[in-house]
Amino acid sequence: MTSLFLQITTTPADTTSMLADGAETAESSVSLLDLAMAGGWAMIPLLLLSLAAVYIFFERYLTLKKAAKNPDGFSDRIKSMVLAGDINGARMLCAQTNTPVSRMLGKGVSRIGNPLKNIETSIENVGKIEISRLERNLAALATIAGAAPMLGFLGTVTGMIQAFIAIAQAEGSVSPQLLSAGIYQAMVTTATGLMIGLPAYVGYNYLVSKIDNIVHAMEYSSIEFIDLLQEPQL
Template structure:
């Protein structure tokens, strides 16, 4: 009896190993639609890493930069203030540098120049984010298209089968067709999460830019303090 249990267990383990399907096999079973899904996944990863590095670099404004700029402006040292901003490669520093260069002009002109620089910086921060959002929406649709075409091929094969249709043939065609939907959803969900994360980081940085510009304009609205 004990020998029979061991034999049965070994047989089940062998059958499971024989029938097991690896992740690579599943991917290859998805058909041609797995190629555009793979390309979309590469695009999503590239955009996420590239944008994340850009946003992290833009967020590294030195501590106390605004205070140092205000101190130099109040002392009338505009050259040193502009030089300090030029040495800092961040959107906030570039906006402040533009505002300092316009000191002496009407306040509205200074505000407009700072706002224009801010718009350019925001565009550079948000570049390619729309493409990442497109990947998040397109990947599930491509996966669903692959499932539809796979189901059509499966039913064609069933229709051409003479006699009784094998359950293995039916289930095999269906599960292979569903692979592209699963792959499309995985790519789409990851791209969607990455997009929302980057948007949140950009919005936080935009808020810091707006706060710094308002603080600088408030300084200029006190002409008795600006020499």
């Protein structure tokens, strides 16, 4: 037991050496801010792209969340009012609801009395306008999803060129530390571009799926409304 205890006991000199090694490790660690600063000029446009992507996603998310909300029984109330001849009441209800579906049906209600083809055309035109509003800025988000990784790769290429120029101009033998430092600094922009592009791509597809759901609801409501106008003719 005594010999075992002596084997695992560290001397003061060993303790001092371990503390020194720990201090060197702490000093050699690199913070996120240091990495961002090491990325060079490409980090500035990448930062702007990331801010734009965050703004577009949350702005569109809140807009689509509001657009998808239709009061319970809204279509049934419109149908009852139209069948009862309360056109003004149906028009007022659509104006108060203020959603893509209500604005589309409101245009149809305001055209009651015109030929059915004209009513269908008016509803389709409003539907196109509403879809355009829903898709606003989505193209920019898709562009960011594709451009951020490419911009990061461009920053890496330019960083690697600068690193090899520095190595070529260095006198004497090139140390591995110099080579590895140049490479890791250049790779920072690629990693940053991917960290921006991947979430932007996922967010874009998520928003597109929400828009598809809203468009399906608009199409269903318009078909029901046109069928309603055809019922007295049956």
